[in-house]
Amino acid sequence: MSTRTIPSALGEVATGDLGITLMHEHLFVLSPDSQINWVRDxxxxxxxxxxxxxxxxxxxSGVRTIVDPTVDGLxxxxxxxxxxxxxxxDLNILVATGIYTYGDVPPYFSYRGPNRYRDLPEPMVELFVRDIREGIQGTDVKACLLKCAIDEQGMTAGVERVLRxxxxxxxxxxxxxxxxxxxxxxTVLEVQRVLDSEGVPPAAVQLAHSGDTTDVDHLxxxxxxxYLLGMDRFGVDVILGFDDRVATVAEMCRRGFARSMVLSQDAACHIxxxxxxxxxLLPNWHYQHVLDDVVPALEQRGVEQGDITAMxxxxxxxxxxxx
Ligand SMILES: [Zn+2]
Known part of the structure; x- marks a missing residue:
C-alpha cells in the first residue's frame, strides 16, 4: 500500500499511521456572534x-485519528x-476548510464575489486554497479536506456557490x-449533478450523514x-435509532459495500x-459510542472483522x- 503524508493540527502525519479513524467528529460547534452577545457563562x-x-x-480506547470538519458557519x-x-x-486531529450553509452564503460573502450588482470574481476559492497550502487563521495548521453542505432545502443559490x-x-x-x-x-443527487459538471470524481467525495437513512437501495x-458514505451520526438517535443505523450498515456490508463506508458520530465536546x-435525549451521542456499542452490534449481526477494519x-x- 502506498503511503504519503497529510497535514494534521500538529504537523504532517503519514497516512499509514492514521490507524482507527473517526471520520466526522467536532471539537467545538459554536455560534461566535450569538456567543458574544448572549452567553455569559x-x-x-x-x-x-x-x-x-x-x-x-x-x-x-484505541482511536488514533479524528477528522474535525468544523468550518465557517460552525x-x-x-x-x-x-x-x-x-x-x-498522540491523537491526530485533521481539520477542514470550507463553508457550512443550507441556504444563503454567509453575509460576509453576499457582496463579495458574483452578486446582483457586479459580477465580481469568486473569492472563496482563494481562501480555501490558502487554508490548504499556507494555514488557517494565521497559523501553519493546514486543512486536509474541504467541507460544504446541502440539506432538505436543496440546491439553493448559496449552496451551489459554495459547492462550485x-x-x-x-x-x-x-x-x-x-x-x-x-x-x-x-438532495445528494443535485450535488452529484453539480460536482459532475465541475469534473470532481466521486472517489474524492464523502457524503456525510448517509447513515441517516435506511434506504439501502439509494445508498x-x-x-x-x-462515493464514500459517512455512516457518521451514531448516537443521534432522534433522527434514526441505533438498531436501524446498525442494520443499514450491516446490510450494506452484506451487499459488498464495506469499502464504501466510514463510521463516526458527528459528536462534539461542546455544541x-x-x-x-x-x-x-441523546445519551449515546459521544465519542465512545462507535467503539463501545456500534462495533459489537455489527459483529453480532455477522459483519466480518475485515469489513470493520475497512470502515x-x-x-x-x-x-x-x-x-
Ligand atoms: Zn458535523
Whole structure:
C-alpha cells in the first residue's frame, strides 16, 4: 500500500499511521456572534480541559485519528483546536476548510464575489486554497479536506456557490471533499449533478450523514457510483435509532459495500446549537459510542472483522491517500 503524508493540527502525519479513524467528529460547534452577545457563562479554560479529557479517553480506547470538519458557519477557531491538540499529541486531529450553509452564503460573502450588482470574481476559492497550502487563521495548521453542505432545502443559490467554489479548490489542490447531505430527501443527487459538471470524481467525495437513512437501495447506488458514505451520526438517535443505523450498515456490508463506508458520530465536546434539555435525549451521542456499542452490534449481526477494519482504518486512509 502506498503511503504519503497529510497535514494534521500538529504537523504532517503519514497516512499509514492514521490507524482507527473517526471520520466526522467536532471539537467545538459554536455560534461566535450569538456567543458574544448572549452567553455569559462561557468558561474557556473549563471547556478546553473538558475537551482534552474526552480526547484522551478516546485515544486510550484505541482511536488514533479524528477528522474535525468544523468550518465557517460552525464557529471554527483553529487556535482553540490547537490548544487542545497540543495536550493530546498522540491523537491526530485533521481539520477542514470550507463553508457550512443550507441556504444563503454567509453575509460576509453576499457582496463579495458574483452578486446582483457586479459580477465580481469568486473569492472563496482563494481562501480555501490558502487554508490548504499556507494555514488557517494565521497559523501553519493546514486543512486536509474541504467541507460544504446541502440539506432538505436543496440546491439553493448559496449552496451551489459554495459547492462550485469547493470543487474549484479541489481541482487546484486535489484535496478531498466532504459534503453534509440529507439522504431522506435525496438532495445528494443535485450535488452529484453539480460536482459532475465541475469534473470532481466521486472517489474524492464523502457524503456525510448517509447513515441517516435506511434506504439501502439509494445508498447502494451512491456506493456503486464511487462515493464514500459517512455512516457518521451514531448516537443521534432522534433522527434514526441505533438498531436501524446498525442494520443499514450491516446490510450494506452484506451487499459488498464495506469499502464504501466510514463510521463516526458527528459528536462534539461542546455544541451550543442545542439546549441542554434536548441533549439529554441523546445519551449515546459521544465519542465512545462507535467503539463501545456500534462495533459489537455489527459483529453480532455477522459483519466480518475485515469489513470493520475497512470502515475504521483502510477507507479513511485510502480516501486521504488518493488526494
Ligand atoms: Zn458535523
Amino acid at each position: 462561557w468558561d474557556e479554560r473549563q471547556q478546553i480541559t473538558d475537551a482534552i479529557d474526552r480526547l484522551k479517553r478516546l485515544r486510550v 464557529g471554527r477557531d483553529i487556535h482553540r483546536v490547537l490548544t487542545v491538540a497540543e495536550q493530546v499529541p 467554489a469547493v470543487a474549484a479548490a479541489h481541482r487546484e489542490t486535489g484535496t478531498p471533499i466532504m459534503v453534509h447531505t440529507h439522504p431522506g430527501t435525496r 447502494s447506488e451512491l456506493a456503486e457510483a464511487g 451550543d446549537w442545542i439546549a441542554p434539555e434536548l441533549l439529554d 475504521l482504518v483502510d477507507n479513511p486512509r485510502r480516501w486521504f491517500e488518493r488526494s
